[in-house]
Amino acid sequence: MYKSKPEVVAAFREHGLRCTPRRYAVLDYLARHPVHATADEIFQAVNRTDPRTSRATVYNSLHALAEAGLVREVHLEGKSVRFDAIIERHHHFVCEQCGSVEDIAWFDVPRLSRHAQLGARLIRDYEMILRGTCEVCSSKLS
Amino acid sequence: MYKSKPEVVAAFREHGLRCTPRRYAVLDYLARHPVHATADEIFQAVNRTDPRTSRATVYNSLHALAEAGLVREVHLEGKSVRFDAIIERHHHFVCEQCGSVEDIAWFDVPRLSRHAQLGARLIRDYEMILRGTCEVCSSKLS
DNA sequence: TTTTGTGCAAAAGGTTTGCATACGA
DNA sequence: TCGTATGCAAACCTTTTGCACAAAA
Numbered sequence: 001m002y003k004s005k006p007e008v009v010a011a012f013r014e015h016g017l018r019c020t021p022r023r024y025a026v027l028d029y030l031a032r033h034p035v036h037a038t039a040d041e042i043f044q045a046v047n048r049t050d051p052r053t054s055r056a057t058v059y060n061s062l063h064a065l066a067e068a069g070l071v072r073e074v075h076l077e078g079k080s081v082r083f084d085a086i087i088e089r090h091h092h093f094v095c096e097q098c099g100s101v102e103d104i105a106w107f108d109v110p111r112l113s114r115h116a117q118l119g120a121r122l123i124r125d126y127e128m129i130l131r132g133t134c135e136v137c138s139s140k141l142s
Numbered sequence: 143m144y145k146s147k148p149e150v151v152a153a154f155r156e157h158g159l160r161c162t163p164r165r166y167a168v169l170d171y172l173a174r175h176p177v178h179a180t181a182d183e184i185f186q187a188v189n190r191t192d193p194r195t196s197r198a199t200v201y202n203s204l205h206a207l208a209e210a211g212l213v214r215e216v217h218l219e220g221k222s223v224r225f226d227a228i229i230e231r232h233h234h235f236v237c238e239q240c241g242s243v244e245d246i247a248w249f250d251v252p253r254l255s256r257h258a259q260l261g262a263r264l265i266r267d268y269e270m271i272l273r274g275t276c277e278v279c280s281s282k283l284s
Numbered sequence: 285t286t287t288t289g290t291g292c293a294a295a296a297g298g299t300t301t302g303c304a305t306a307c308g309a
Numbered sequence: 310t311c312g313t314a315t316g317c318a319a320a321c322c323t324t325t326t327g328c329a330c331a332a333a334a
Binding site: 160162164165195196197198199202206221 | 288289290291292293298299
Binding site for chain 2: 073075076077078093095096102104107109110111112118119120121122123124125126127128129130131132133134135138139
Protein backbone atom coordinates (compact mmCIF):
# COMPACT_ATOMS: atom_id res chain seq x y z
CA MET A 1 0.00 0.00 0.00
CA TYR A 2 1.06 3.57 -0.47
CA LYS A 3 3.08 5.06 2.35
CA SER A 4 3.62 8.71 3.23
CA LYS A 5 7.09 10.11 2.77
CA PRO A 6 8.00 10.01 6.48
CA GLU A 7 6.84 6.39 6.62
CA VAL A 8 9.02 5.55 3.67
CA VAL A 9 12.02 7.32 5.16
CA ALA A 10 11.46 5.37 8.36
CA ALA A 11 11.24 2.14 6.42
CA PHE A 12 14.52 2.92 4.69
CA ARG A 13 16.19 3.63 8.01
CA GLU A 14 14.87 0.48 9.56
CA HIS A 15 16.68 -1.48 6.91
CA GLY A 16 19.88 0.51 7.16
CA LEU A 17 19.24 2.17 3.82
CA ARG A 18 19.93 5.81 3.12
CA CYS A 19 16.95 7.62 1.78
CA THR A 20 18.31 9.17 -1.37
CA PRO A 21 16.26 11.02 -3.97
CA ARG A 22 16.70 8.29 -6.59
CA ARG A 23 15.72 5.47 -4.27
CA TYR A 24 12.78 7.41 -3.07
CA ALA A 25 11.73 8.18 -6.64
CA VAL A 26 11.96 4.53 -7.61
CA LEU A 27 9.94 3.30 -4.66
CA ASP A 28 7.44 6.10 -5.03
CA TYR A 29 6.93 5.33 -8.69
CA LEU A 30 6.35 1.67 -7.94
CA ALA A 31 3.93 2.45 -5.14
CA ARG A 32 1.92 4.81 -7.31
CA HIS A 33 1.92 2.59 -10.39
CA PRO A 34 1.10 -0.91 -9.18
CA VAL A 35 1.39 -2.42 -12.65
CA HIS A 36 4.56 -4.43 -12.08
CA ALA A 37 6.83 -2.17 -14.08
CA THR A 38 10.10 -3.36 -15.56
CA ALA A 39 13.40 -1.69 -14.67
CA ASP A 40 13.34 0.13 -17.97
CA GLU A 41 9.82 1.46 -17.47
CA ILE A 42 10.85 2.70 -14.05
CA PHE A 43 13.97 4.26 -15.51
CA GLN A 44 11.95 6.02 -18.21
CA ALA A 45 9.52 7.42 -15.66
CA VAL A 46 12.05 8.48 -13.07
CA ASN A 47 14.36 9.88 -15.71
CA ARG A 48 11.51 11.93 -17.14
CA THR A 49 11.10 13.63 -13.77
CA ASP A 50 14.82 13.95 -13.07
CA PRO A 51 16.74 13.62 -16.34
CA ARG A 52 20.03 13.17 -14.54
CA THR A 53 18.93 9.76 -13.32
CA SER A 54 20.83 6.91 -14.89
CA ARG A 55 19.83 3.37 -15.68
CA ALA A 56 22.55 1.98 -13.42
CA THR A 57 21.18 3.88 -10.45
CA VAL A 58 17.70 2.59 -11.08
CA TYR A 59 19.05 -0.96 -11.08
CA ASN A 60 21.11 -0.26 -7.97
CA SER A 61 18.12 1.23 -6.22
CA LEU A 62 15.88 -1.67 -7.16
CA HIS A 63 18.40 -4.14 -5.80
CA ALA A 64 18.85 -2.19 -2.61
CA LEU A 65 15.10 -1.94 -2.15
CA ALA A 66 14.62 -5.61 -2.91
CA GLU A 67 17.31 -6.65 -0.48
CA ALA A 68 15.74 -4.50 2.19
CA GLY A 69 12.41 -6.15 1.47
CA LEU A 70 10.72 -2.93 0.42
CA VAL A 71 10.16 -4.19 -3.10
CA ARG A 72 9.75 -7.59 -4.67
CA GLU A 73 11.04 -9.01 -7.90
CA VAL A 74 8.38 -10.71 -9.98
CA HIS A 75 9.54 -13.25 -12.54
CA LEU A 76 7.03 -13.98 -15.25
CA GLU A 77 6.92 -14.44 -19.01
CA GLY A 78 8.81 -11.73 -20.88
CA LYS A 79 12.46 -10.85 -20.98
CA SER A 80 12.64 -8.48 -18.06
CA VAL A 81 12.11 -8.78 -14.37
CA ARG A 82 9.15 -6.86 -13.03
CA PHE A 83 8.97 -5.10 -9.68
CA ASP A 84 6.21 -4.83 -7.15
CA ALA A 85 6.02 -2.41 -4.23
CA ILE A 86 3.34 -4.50 -2.58
CA ILE A 87 5.25 -6.80 -0.32
CA GLU A 88 2.32 -8.37 1.49
CA ARG A 89 1.53 -11.91 0.38
CA HIS A 90 -0.58 -12.01 -2.75
CA HIS A 91 -1.02 -13.94 -5.96
CA HIS A 92 -0.51 -12.81 -9.54
CA PHE A 93 -2.68 -12.86 -12.59
CA VAL A 94 -1.15 -12.63 -16.08
CA CYS A 95 -3.29 -11.68 -19.06
CA GLU A 96 -2.35 -13.88 -21.98
CA GLN A 97 -3.79 -11.34 -24.43
CA CYS A 98 -2.14 -8.08 -23.39
CA GLY A 99 0.55 -9.32 -21.03
CA SER A 100 -0.59 -7.18 -18.12
CA VAL A 101 0.00 -8.42 -14.61
CA GLU A 102 -2.45 -7.87 -11.77
CA ASP A 103 -2.26 -8.57 -8.08
CA ILE A 104 -4.80 -10.96 -6.65
CA ALA A 105 -5.75 -10.65 -3.02
CA TRP A 106 -4.24 -13.33 -0.87
CA PHE A 107 -6.11 -16.51 -0.11
CA ASP A 108 -4.73 -19.59 1.53
CA VAL A 109 -4.45 -22.88 -0.24
CA PRO A 110 -5.95 -25.12 2.43
CA ARG A 111 -3.61 -27.96 1.74
CA LEU A 112 -0.57 -25.75 2.31
CA SER A 113 0.66 -23.36 4.88
CA ARG A 114 3.87 -21.61 5.56
CA HIS A 115 6.35 -23.95 7.20
CA ALA A 116 4.49 -26.95 5.90
CA GLN A 117 6.30 -29.92 4.53
CA LEU A 118 5.78 -31.42 1.13
CA GLY A 119 7.62 -34.68 0.93
CA ALA A 120 10.99 -33.92 2.44
CA ARG A 121 10.83 -30.31 1.36
CA LEU A 122 10.32 -27.42 3.70
CA ILE A 123 7.85 -24.88 2.34
CA ARG A 124 8.73 -21.33 3.35
CA ASP A 125 6.13 -19.64 1.22
CA TYR A 126 4.03 -20.12 -1.86
CA GLU A 127 2.06 -18.12 -4.36
CA MET A 128 -0.22 -18.75 -7.27
CA ILE A 129 0.20 -17.66 -10.83
CA LEU A 130 -3.11 -17.40 -12.64
CA ARG A 131 -3.30 -16.98 -16.38
CA GLY A 132 -6.20 -16.01 -18.56
CA THR A 133 -7.93 -12.96 -19.95
CA CYS A 134 -8.10 -9.72 -18.04
CA GLU A 135 -11.19 -7.58 -17.69
CA VAL A 136 -10.20 -5.11 -20.42
CA CYS A 137 -9.33 -7.82 -22.91
CA SER A 138 -12.39 -9.94 -22.21
CA SER A 139 -14.63 -6.93 -22.81
CA LYS A 140 -12.88 -6.37 -26.15
CA LEU A 141 -13.49 -9.98 -27.16
CA SER A 142 -17.23 -9.89 -26.66
CA MET B 143 6.76 -38.54 -18.98
CA TYR B 144 9.37 -40.16 -21.16
CA LYS B 145 8.22 -41.21 -24.60
CA SER B 146 9.72 -43.80 -26.92
CA LYS B 147 11.27 -42.51 -30.11
CA PRO B 148 8.33 -43.52 -32.36
CA GLU B 149 5.97 -41.79 -29.96
CA VAL B 150 8.07 -38.66 -30.13
CA VAL B 151 8.22 -38.77 -33.91
CA ALA B 152 4.45 -39.14 -33.96
CA ALA B 153 4.07 -36.21 -31.59
CA PHE B 154 6.26 -34.07 -33.82
CA ARG B 155 4.18 -35.01 -36.85
CA GLU B 156 0.95 -34.30 -35.10
CA HIS B 157 2.10 -30.74 -34.62
CA GLY B 158 3.39 -30.32 -38.14
CA LEU B 159 6.99 -30.41 -36.97
CA ARG B 160 9.75 -32.21 -38.79
CA CYS B 161 11.60 -34.62 -36.60
CA THR B 162 15.19 -33.53 -37.01
CA PRO B 163 18.14 -34.90 -35.08
CA ARG B 164 18.69 -31.64 -33.18
CA ARG B 165 15.08 -31.27 -32.14
CA TYR B 166 14.98 -34.84 -31.10
CA ALA B 167 18.18 -34.44 -29.11
CA VAL B 168 16.83 -31.36 -27.33
CA LEU B 169 13.54 -32.99 -26.41
CA ASP B 170 15.25 -36.23 -25.44
CA TYR B 171 17.66 -34.40 -23.17
CA LEU B 172 14.84 -32.55 -21.47
CA ALA B 173 12.82 -35.72 -21.01
CA ARG B 174 15.76 -37.58 -19.50
CA HIS B 175 16.91 -34.72 -17.29
CA PRO B 176 13.79 -33.33 -15.65
CA VAL B 177 15.71 -30.63 -13.82
CA HIS B 178 14.39 -27.63 -15.73
CA ALA B 179 17.53 -26.96 -17.69
CA THR B 180 18.33 -23.59 -19.19
CA ALA B 181 18.94 -23.18 -22.91
CA ASP B 182 22.65 -23.03 -22.29
CA GLU B 183 22.70 -26.22 -20.22
CA ILE B 184 20.79 -27.96 -22.99
CA PHE B 185 23.19 -26.55 -25.56
CA GLN B 186 26.21 -27.78 -23.56
CA ALA B 187 24.73 -31.27 -23.26
CA VAL B 188 23.54 -31.64 -26.83
CA ASN B 189 26.71 -30.10 -28.17
CA ARG B 190 28.81 -32.56 -26.18
CA THR B 191 27.07 -35.41 -27.96
CA ASP B 192 27.06 -33.77 -31.37
CA PRO B 193 29.66 -30.99 -31.44
CA ARG B 194 28.29 -29.55 -34.64
CA THR B 195 25.17 -28.37 -32.80
CA SER B 196 24.94 -24.62 -32.48
CA ARG B 197 23.37 -22.44 -29.84
CA ALA B 198 21.03 -20.88 -32.38
CA THR B 199 19.64 -24.27 -33.31
CA VAL B 200 19.03 -25.17 -29.69
CA TYR B 201 17.07 -21.94 -29.27
CA ASN B 202 15.20 -22.57 -32.52
CA SER B 203 14.38 -26.10 -31.47
CA LEU B 204 13.19 -25.01 -28.06
CA HIS B 205 10.90 -22.43 -29.60
CA ALA B 206 9.53 -24.90 -32.11
CA LEU B 207 8.95 -27.47 -29.38
CA ALA B 208 7.33 -24.91 -27.12
CA GLU B 209 5.05 -23.66 -29.87
CA ALA B 210 4.01 -27.22 -30.61
CA GLY B 211 3.29 -27.73 -26.94
CA LEU B 212 5.85 -30.48 -26.50
CA VAL B 213 7.87 -28.41 -24.08
CA ARG B 214 7.07 -25.63 -21.64
CA GLU B 215 8.94 -22.51 -20.71
CA VAL B 216 9.34 -22.01 -16.98
CA HIS B 217 9.99 -18.48 -15.76
CA LEU B 218 11.49 -18.28 -12.32
CA GLU B 219 14.24 -16.40 -10.49
CA GLY B 220 17.52 -16.33 -12.40
CA LYS B 221 18.51 -14.75 -15.68
CA SER B 222 17.56 -17.52 -18.04
CA VAL B 223 14.37 -19.22 -19.00
CA ARG B 224 14.13 -22.86 -17.99
CA PHE B 225 12.48 -25.62 -19.97
CA ASP B 226 10.34 -28.53 -18.94
CA ALA B 227 9.42 -31.58 -21.01
CA ILE B 228 6.59 -32.43 -18.66
CA ILE B 229 3.61 -30.72 -20.16
CA GLU B 230 0.94 -32.14 -17.89
CA ARG B 231 -0.33 -29.70 -15.28
CA HIS B 232 1.90 -29.52 -12.25
CA HIS B 233 3.30 -27.07 -9.74
CA HIS B 234 6.87 -25.99 -9.14
CA PHE B 235 9.07 -25.91 -6.12
CA VAL B 236 12.15 -23.66 -5.99
CA CYS B 237 14.88 -24.28 -3.44
CA GLU B 238 16.02 -20.96 -2.04
CA GLN B 239 19.33 -22.46 -0.94
CA CYS B 240 20.59 -24.17 -4.10
CA GLY B 241 18.24 -22.77 -6.72
CA SER B 242 17.07 -26.16 -7.93
CA VAL B 243 13.57 -26.49 -9.33
CA GLU B 244 11.39 -29.54 -8.79
CA ASP B 245 8.03 -30.55 -10.17
CA ILE B 246 5.23 -31.03 -7.70
CA ALA B 247 2.40 -33.38 -8.58
CA TRP B 248 -0.75 -31.58 -9.54
CA PHE B 249 -3.42 -30.85 -6.98
CA ASP B 250 -6.43 -28.64 -7.45
CA VAL B 251 -6.93 -25.46 -5.53
CA PRO B 252 -10.54 -25.95 -4.49
CA ARG B 253 -11.42 -22.33 -4.85
CA LEU B 254 -10.28 -22.27 -8.45
CA SER B 255 -10.83 -24.29 -11.54
CA ARG B 256 -10.02 -23.87 -15.13
CA HIS B 257 -12.47 -21.53 -16.81
CA ALA B 258 -13.39 -20.03 -13.49
CA GLN B 259 -13.88 -16.35 -13.06
CA LEU B 260 -12.06 -14.19 -10.59
CA GLY B 261 -13.65 -10.79 -10.59
CA ALA B 262 -14.06 -9.94 -14.25
CA ARG B 263 -11.08 -12.05 -15.21
CA LEU B 264 -11.31 -15.34 -17.03
CA ILE B 265 -8.96 -17.93 -15.58
CA ARG B 266 -7.60 -20.27 -18.22
CA ASP B 267 -5.16 -22.03 -15.98
CA TYR B 268 -3.16 -21.64 -12.83
CA GLU B 269 -0.16 -23.07 -11.08
CA MET B 270 1.58 -22.74 -7.76
CA ILE B 271 5.11 -21.71 -7.08
CA LEU B 272 6.38 -23.05 -3.80
CA ARG B 273 9.60 -21.84 -2.27
CA GLY B 274 11.66 -23.27 0.54
CA THR B 275 14.40 -25.76 1.19
CA CYS B 276 14.76 -28.92 -0.87
CA GLU B 277 15.44 -32.35 0.54
CA VAL B 278 19.17 -32.25 -0.16
CA CYS B 279 19.65 -28.80 1.33
CA SER B 280 17.54 -29.47 4.40
CA SER B 281 19.58 -32.58 5.16
CA LYS B 282 22.75 -30.48 4.91
CA LEU B 283 21.34 -27.96 7.36
CA SER B 284 20.63 -30.44 10.11
C1' DT C 285 12.73 -30.43 -55.79
C1' DT C 286 10.92 -27.59 -52.51
C1' DT C 287 10.64 -26.36 -48.02
C1' DT C 288 12.56 -25.91 -43.82
C1' DG C 289 16.36 -26.64 -40.50
C1' DT C 290 21.21 -25.63 -39.34
C1' DG C 291 25.66 -23.28 -38.36
C1' DC C 292 28.12 -19.23 -38.07
C1' DA C 293 28.84 -14.76 -36.83
C1' DA C 294 27.10 -10.56 -35.77
C1' DA C 295 23.57 -7.82 -33.31
C1' DA C 296 20.28 -6.87 -29.91
C1' DG C 297 18.32 -6.27 -25.38
C1' DG C 298 18.56 -6.45 -20.46
C1' DT C 299 21.57 -6.16 -16.64
C1' DT C 300 26.09 -5.59 -14.30
C1' DT C 301 30.46 -3.50 -13.32
C1' DG C 302 34.50 -0.17 -12.66
C1' DC C 303 35.71 4.07 -11.67
C1' DA C 304 35.82 9.05 -10.67
C1' DT C 305 32.80 12.33 -8.70
C1' DA C 306 28.99 14.07 -5.90
C1' DC C 307 26.21 13.83 -2.03
C1' DG C 308 23.70 12.31 2.50
C1' DA C 309 24.29 11.69 7.32
C1' DT D 310 34.27 14.61 6.94
C1' DC D 311 33.42 9.66 5.69
C1' DG D 312 31.21 6.31 3.48
C1' DT D 313 28.29 5.41 0.00
C1' DA D 314 25.17 6.68 -3.99
C1' DT D 315 25.41 8.29 -8.62
C1' DG D 316 26.46 8.86 -13.66
C1' DC D 317 28.83 7.34 -17.45
C1' DA D 318 30.54 4.06 -20.44
C1' DA D 319 32.05 -0.24 -21.23
C1' DA D 320 31.41 -5.13 -20.39
C1' DC D 321 28.53 -9.17 -19.94
C1' DC D 322 25.25 -12.68 -20.76
C1' DT D 323 21.29 -14.47 -22.81
C1' DT D 324 18.66 -14.54 -26.75
C1' DT D 325 17.66 -13.18 -31.62
C1' DT D 326 18.63 -12.46 -36.44
C1' DG D 327 20.51 -12.72 -41.34
C1' DC D 328 22.29 -15.42 -44.52
C1' DA D 329 24.37 -19.22 -47.18
C1' DC D 330 24.31 -24.09 -47.06
C1' DA D 331 22.43 -28.72 -45.89
C1' DA D 332 19.02 -31.89 -45.06
C1' DA D 333 14.00 -33.67 -44.65
C1' DA D 334 9.72 -34.84 -47.03
